[in-house]
Amino acid sequence: MATKHVVTLFDLTAEQIERVFEVSAELKRKLQAGVRESLLPGRVLALIFEKPSLRTRVSFETAITHLGGGSLFLGDDVGWGKREPTKDFGRVLSEYVDAVVVRSKSHSSIEDLASHCSCSVINGLSDLAHPCQALADLFTMRERRGNLSKQKLAYIGDANNVARSLAIACGKMDVELAVAAPPEHRFDKPFLERLSRECPQLKLTETADPIAAVNNATAIYTDVWVSMGQEAESAARLKTLAPYQVNEELMKHAPSDAIVLHCLPARRDEEITDGVFECAQSAIIQQAGNRMHVQKGLIACLLGAFSW
Numbered sequence: 001m002a003t004k005h006v007v008t009l010f011d012l013t014a015e016q017i018e019r020v021f022e023v024s025a026e027l028k029r030k031l032q033a034g035v036r037e038s039l040l041p042g043r044v045l046a047l048i049f050e051k052p053s054l055r056t057r058v059s060f061e062t063a064i065t066h067l068g069g070g071s072l073f074l075g076d077d078v079g080w081g082k083r084e085p086t087k088d089f090g091r092v093l094s095e096y097v098d099a100v101v102v103r104s105k106s107h108s109s110i111e112d113l114a115s116h117c118s119c120s121v122i123n124g125l126s127d128l129a130h131p132c133q134a135l136a137d138l139f140t141m142r143e144r145r146g147n148l149s150k151q152k153l154a155y156i157g158d159a160n161n162v163a164r165s166l167a168i169a170c171g172k173m174d175v176e177l178a179v180a181a182p183p184e185h186r187f188d189k190p191f192l193e194r195l196s197r198e199c200p201q202l203k204l205t206e207t208a209d210p211i212a213a214v215n216n217a218t219a220i221y222t223d224v225w226v227s228m229g230q231e232a233e234s235a236a237r238l239k240t241l242a243p244y245q246v247n248e249e250l251m252k253h254a255p256s257d258a259i260v261l262h263c264l265p266a267r268r269d270e271e272i273t274d275g276v277f278e279c280a281q282s283a284i285i286q287q288a289g290n291r292m293h294v295q296k297g298l299i300a301c302l303l304g305a306f307s308w
């Protein structure tokens, strides 16, 4: 099978996402029954992280371990972008490992690395995208609420890296998406142009009104107002985004069975209240758990343990 990179979800077709979900669900069922099949024995996943992580790092390392492979968490000493040109770095790394998960400050550096790697490159978060997160999110929506094409996701707050990946995932998987954000925190024009070109069927509304966005929603999603790397803009962001908190008042306007999602880590009493985070409809911990199941499905497909 040809090497496949997952730098954004534009890299996957709807059929491939469907297949990842199918494999992930099967492997999740088996794990819950105590079965850990060695589907990728001897295969190696490298991880390079320029920013902190709990979920992405641990879920990928656990996933490859369950599948009988191994992981290498690479530190600063490997010198990506510093010690030698990325062209040399990527070609040499590809001689050793089967896939590399990269979390980078700059999306273009992941694109650059992917262009030189013959092993798979998986984006583990950049300033512009968080594809593995959005896959786990839609998988969770399907587990909790069934058929995705009958669902509406309301994303409230900053239309950031996570929101962009959700938009592509919604476009590919036929989920209606409403984004409630102040005008300066909505999707940029080049992204919207690509989104409508590659996902012309996406039902997307952008609004300044969170109440309108949660109307008829099956899932309500938020993320931090200050993403990693945006700390200098903290004060301005907290002020502008304050009306977009997912709180008990907003939830009164949502259907009573709408689930609550957050990619984590959360800042309680900024983008979400503790009461909503911990409410009966919250699927946040299940969502975090699904990072591992869905990434297991993704690497199993990428590395050829399943056809897709």
Ligand code: CP
Binding pocket: 052, 053, 054, 055, 056, 057, 125, 133, 263, 264, 265
């Ligand atoms: N949601 C997520 O990617 O979490 P981490 O930053 O802990 O990996």
Ligand code: NVA
Binding pocket: 125, 160, 161, 162, 223, 224, 226, 227, 228, 263, 264, 265
């Ligand atoms: N938008 C957040 C997501 C963290 C998983 C960030 O980029 O920091």
